[in-house]
Amino acid sequence: MTEPTRTLVKNLSALEAGPVVVSGWVDTVRDQKKVQFVVLRDESGAVQLVNPRTDETEAISEAISGLAQGSFITVTGELKHDERVKLGGIEVKLTSLEVVTAAIPETPIAPDSGVDKRMDWRFLDLRRPEQNLVFRVQTTLEHAWRTYWVEHDFIEIHTPKLMASASESRAELFEVDYFEGKAYLAQSPQFFKQMAQPAGFGKVFEVGPAFRADPSFTSRHATEFTSVDAEISWIDSHEDVMQLHEELMVAGLRAVKEKHGDEIKALFDVDIEVPSQPFPRIPLAEAKRIVAENGYVVPREDADMDPEGERRIAAYVKETYGHDFVFLTDYDSSIRPFYHMRHEGDGSLTNSYDLIYNGVEISTGAQREHRVEVLVEQAKEKGLDPEELEFYLDFFRYGVPPHGGFGMGLSRVLMLMLHQTNLREVVYLFRGPTRLTP
């Protein structure tokens, strides 16, 4: 006798009536006098199981009466198509039920539990269909990006996360005991993806973790996050990087809309929009002027935008151009890292941009300074010690092409795409100053 094979719930409705095997977990039980109903959920969907109480079905009836929500079960039964069944128009009349792993009857979280409590029990929280969808969307998004890169001859790199020095700011650096010495966790793959340029790799990408010892507790910061990075050779300016960037966003959103558009609408009430190209571009100074004219003077001492300013310029762009994205360009040198290239003839501005999506910054991109003597000057000006940067400066001493790229927070993109307000909802396992488990 061959064992019957499991059918995924999503594939049931295409089958003719007849015997099936389904495996998944118990979502709900309705234990009535004459008939019992179980909603079983698996990774692909939910289906109604039915068991009329008769003498013959007594064993199954007892098993169902004892079922704890969340238990994983395997059932066999007769698939029936019945339009009156709200859940997909099908049900399975049980012939056997095996409890594979019983759950503790008390579920520690409820759908209305706060986000911190739900994080404690993330593996249960992730069973919600909305949560499952988030990560299927993530999968599709990343695969669309990587497919774009591979089709355009990019090389995938995995840069080390253990470093001998800081790549961004000393202030937000995690220190590691490294045998007899110290190492640091990479805050970004910045230096190492740039290394691919003198290495002659041309165009590279990486999707991997980055670490910031940022003690803040905002809804959009994490101490560990997935960084999406690209870096390309032979650019003329940051405009080339922005063109790459918008093509990627279009490819990603098109794939997500195609594969998950209906489900996203149903579960998040969000219409995924594939943006038109080119995305609007507004120099930062002009953006601040526009925002000020509309009644909001950014309350910062430095030249930067603030989150409220980003929201407002995005609202302006949406109203004026009907666009969800905007590149804010040409940031002041004073608020950009030393490795951003500055304007020719005006050192106060950089060849850089931030990409704003639905009102929040998701990425920073720039042309990099590749002239080593200029780079050393800019590092000194930022108070950095060129000696600590020697290994990085060497990348520019043996020939290097003009280049640029961007780094983007994967979960930020997901959060804004699905109109979520907290990063924790779209991260598999969030890490913050007081959150290291599960």
Add this chain to the structure above:
Amino acid sequence: MTEPTRTLVKNLSALEAGPVVVSGWVDTVRDQKKVQFVVLRDESGAVQLVNPRTDETEAISEAISGLAQGSFITVTGELKHDERVKLGGIEVKLTSLEVVTAAIPETPIAPDSGVDKRMDWRFLDLRRPEQNLVFRVQTTLEHAWRTYWVEHDFIEIHTPKLMASASESRAELFEVDYFEGKAYLAQSPQFFKQMAQPAGFGKVFEVGPAFRADPSFTSRHATEFTSVDAEISWIDSHEDVMQLHEELMVAGLRAVKEKHGDEIKALFDVDIEVPSQPFPRIPLAEAKRIVAENGYVVPREDADMDPEGERRIAAYVKETYGHDFVFLTDYDSSIRPFYHMRHEGDGSLTNSYDLIYNGVEISTGAQREHRVEVLVEQAKEKGLDPEELEFYLDFFRYGVPPHGGFGMGLSRVLMLMLHQTNLREVVYLFRGPTRLTP
């Protein structure tokens, strides 16, 4: 006037004779009395530039005479097809040459420099066509795997690398200063990819870094490596994991052979073979018996294989079955982690395997123990404190399907595929006990 666009070297031979722009770095210069030759290399290949010395070309002649190897240049010239030119049957007769970034004339490494010296200058070492090919092969391999996963409804996860406790062995753990407390770097995504099972994700994959504080200096260990992981629900035994695993290896090798087979043959003198399915499976005890019969008694006190034993059993399999791969199965419980499921009725053996490729282990896979009371017993038996594992044990208390998976070292696969003997040759930036730079 529109600026002429750069053509990649690999696309030149398909063009008709005429004006072209090429950018790349100087590979070699032959500065002769009557004519000068430069071999220019870019990310796609190499091409010969030619400059007959005349009064008209004096400026270019002088520039070429002063060219340092490694400098990045942009040239314009006339493309000519000429069968006598060994390098691809084409050359470019220069009309202009711009040095974009001059290299320091003294190159710190030579092709015959030792591997440590070359690691010091990895960005120059990576310019070698063999090295460039390694990472294009890596890109193709990973994309083939991910495409397989995506087409088979796997969900991509990014598990945290910062943990509150050890996931494998306490001995090889890196400790991180984490605000007022301590964190540890994940030695594998083991616990977190298993968490996807009670979460109802069904099938998951991850490609990401893992960290081992291993002080050894072998040719195949690193303190940071890229781990390729998959974990699937509702398996009957490790056999299901092995089937997934061999399908992935076939998909990966087929893609690599198709896209890079000729180049790998030319640069590494290796014929990429797409393996037949199923791969041979040999229980570990039998493998040790076979090896012993052939004259090698594994000199270990425990039940494990050693590298020489793996080489020998692989040689036996190659000779007997003509296969480059072999699954060694059913390892002793004594040499497997507590989370491996043991045989029903014989607790001394596990539902596990190692995958050997060209004589070296590249992966460990297993069915996981999902019965929490058994898991606790096995943890205690291994000397672990269940209290420290509470967050992990909770994954099994609220319902979980039977599951299993594998973890595989990306660079090991590349090393063995390309017949390299040192991991350092196929890692973008190697990390070892005394190697944190560049």
